[in-house]
Amino acid sequence: MDWDKLRIFHAVADAGSLTHAGDALHLSQSAVSRQVRGLEESLNTTLFHRHARGLILTEQGELLFDATRAMMKRLETATARIRDSEEEVFGELRVTTTTGFGSLWLAPRLPKFYEKYPDLRIDLMLEERVLDLPMREADVAIRMKEPSQADLIRKRLMSVRMRMYASPEYLDRQGRLSSIEDVSRHRLICQSPAAAQVAAGARLVQDLLSNDVSSSLTVNSYFGVLQAVINGLGIGVLPDYLVEDFSTLERVLPEVESEEVPVFLAFPEELRHSKRIAAFRDFVQEEIITHRRRLREQRPDEVADRR
Template sequence: MHIRMDWRSVTFDWTRVRAFLVTAEEGSLSAAARALGMSQPTLGRQVEALEAELGVALFERTGRGLRLSPIGHELLEHARAMGDGARALSLAAWGQTEALEGEVAISASDAYAAYLLPPILERLHRAEPRIRIDIVVSNDLSDLSRREADIAVRNVRPTAPDLIARKVRDASARLYAAPEYLDRVGRRGTAAEFSDAEFIEIDDQGSLMHLLNDSGFALTGANFPYRCRNFTVMWEMVRRGMGIGVIDDRIGDNDPHVVRALPGFGPIGFPVWLAAHRDIARSRRLRLVFDALVEGLGP
């Protein structure tokens, strides 16, 4: 016997399903509440309401938090499919608009957001004042499929199949210092002469030290009295004469407060990519902003 279900009788509340999905993916109510921008009690009530609506327990409450129940595991994939469908609907509707107005979110690292994007966005605003730009400052790869941003400036090639990407240039980073710092420690002509110089590390893994040592320096942890994971803060420390730092030469060479610390040292190359969702790229507004970024960040 064939049973036909009338979809009009299905009354799922997507807000509750989303609460379950994000809680399952984040692993706790507190983390899910932060991700959704709501209070933990409100989120908990939504999850409990969905459990009551479905008549099943989606999570097992343990002393250490929440754990998906067997039925929760089974329903999670269906919830993800609903989430993908909701995002696809939103993306399709967003991409169909032809109006050159509205908001565009651009994700970029702190250094690019602070030093390279402003003149590009200023020119764009003069040309199209009805477009509003939301700058998402992040050194992580934003999930464009989930609309954390519409366009992302990245230093690695995006591989997700639902994204389009364009390499806008091969960039170069160099070592910079304030002139007064170099005057204080003495100007050096080779990498080996920097054994007692002070540098500002950029992450917890000692990436700058390892990179420089692979290029002829002989540095140890003693050469790095400061570590800063924010490039704009690191750059301000360099400008104040606190040590030597590395940054994109478009930023460093245009800053009158610094000079190249070792002019003969070869550049550190890295790519600059722009990425956007394939569906979003059909929007005139998004294409205009995307093209403005290509022109502004390109060679």
């Protein structure tokens, strides 16, 4: 099968338009159209339904597009591996993690990483959806559970627990808590139990809300919860990795916390020898070691044993 025709078909299917595909490939619309017709003739099938609004893949077209998409991902992987220098770290690194961990823990530490590897370009994708690493939706992931996908190299980085925090000003104003029942007298700031989050965090929130909480604020990210807590709006349910960078926050009811949440770093087996992946993995591990050390120094009574 002619590779040029497949490449052009993939561009058309991706763009949904002969014109847009031609612009991306630096070809005329008529040249793109001829290649697509030639591919359809060689396969003896119709790959697109032609409409005034654009092109829509037929069932046969969808099958071929799935195949070309997988081929493109494999080519991207091969290109990245070929370009990985034995001594230099450069190129693009696509990192995916949760919104909370990425915005509150990882992003503030990236300046140090860029100082060491200024030629690296990072695409940081923050979302709760688990991206498909073997299909190269991302190069490396940091997740709050062990990845279940096959063909992944994974390493447990640390453990996290969800705990309650408030600003000292809020507690001075509204009073400190002596038991879990006292939560009913305060405003609870948290993610909704139905929102995408770690299961342990959702269970803790459900337990807290069962104590007749009269006022609450739910936010769809821990970044929003943190901002509300810092500004004295109430008591927030937050991950414990925040206490190093926001040491003025006061922990509420130290005996109340979620179950342990494991944090894993994972990347595809085929990127095992990637210098970019190795540099990022080593950086994150070093930062976690430093993070643990500082926590022990700041709040030794709150630091549990970590793996």
